[in-house]
Amino acid sequence: MAVLVRKLEERDIEQIIPLRIALQKVDNLGNLGSEENTLIEKTREFLEENLNKDLFMFGTYVDDELVSICGLIILKHFPTVGDLICKGGYITCVYTKEEHRQKGYQKKAFEECLRYGKELGIMRYKLSTKNPIAMKMYASFGFKEDSNAKKMKMEE
Numbered sequence: 001m002a003v004l005v006r007k008l009e010e011r012d013i014e015q016i017i018p019l020r021i022a023l024q025k026v027d028n029l030g031n032l033g034s035e036e037n038t039l040i041e042k043t044r045e046f047l048e049e050n051l052n053k054d055l056f057m058f059g060t061y062v063d064d065e066l067v068s069i070c071g072l073i074i075l076k077h078f079p080t081v082g083d084l085i086c087k088g089g090y091i092t093c094v095y096t097k098e099e100h101r102q103k104g105y106q107k108k109a110f111e112e113c114l115r116y117g118k119e120l121g122i123m124r125y126k127l128s129t130k131n132p133i134a135m136k137m138y139a140s141f142g143f144k145e146d147s148n149a150k151k152m153k154m155e156e
Contacts, residue, residue, distance in 0.1 A: 001062060001063055002061075002062070002063055002064070003060065003061070003062055003105070003108070004060070004061040005058065005059070005060045005061075005108045005109055005111075005112050006058070006059065006061070006112070007052075007056060007057070007058055007112070007116065008051070008057040008058060008059045008066075008069070009051075009052065010048070010051060010052070012057075012059065012066070013044060013047045013048065013051065015059075015066040016047060016057060016059070016066070016069060016093075017040060017043050017044060017047070019066065019068075019069045019093075019095050019097065020043050020069070020093055020095070021036070021039060021040060021043065022095060022097070023093060023094075023095040024039060026095075054073060054074045055071060055072070055073050055074075055092075056071065056072045056074075056113070056116060057069055057070070057071045057072075057093065058070050058071075058072075058109045058110075058112045058113045058116070059109055060096075060105040060106070060108050060109045062100065062105065067096060067097045067100040067105050068095065068096040068097070068100065068105040068106045068108070068109045069093050069094070069095055069096075069109060070091065070093065070094050070106065070109040070110050070112075070113045071091070071092040071093035071094075071113070072089050072090070072091060072092070072113050072116065072117050072122075073089065073090040073092055074087055074088075074089060074120070074122070075087065075088040075089065075090055075126075083123070083124065085121045085122070085123070087120065087121060087122055088122060088124045088125065088126065089117045089120075089122040089124070089125040089126070090125070090126050090127065091110075091113065091125055091126070091127035092127070094106065094110065094127075094129070094134060106137065107137060110137065110141065114141065125143070127143065
């Protein structure tokens, strides 16, 4: 069994999309409704516009099959006393195919994502999850729960 972790490229978009859609199904309790084809097309457009510009994706392949993905979105901000690099990272699209979970594949993609972020000078990251298993992995990398972080959604 050959395991390879690498930064994903434009040629990988069609392999990324099914994993991203599967993640959306998990997040929406299995229901994407009649919007699935629209979501697929919008995901493709987003990847084509942003991949390797301000979004970097990493994947773990097992025997040439993409089984796990992890994304890093570069967030730009004003300089602060403690951060003159003016960049932060947002971890997104953390997903492993169900049949490949609990084998360390996501951890490999996550490590590569953080390593690449470090190359870019990023020292601060944000992420969001409700998954207790994911929280445990993030904690193993030093991520801590932030009780001050708040989310708001504007009503339409």
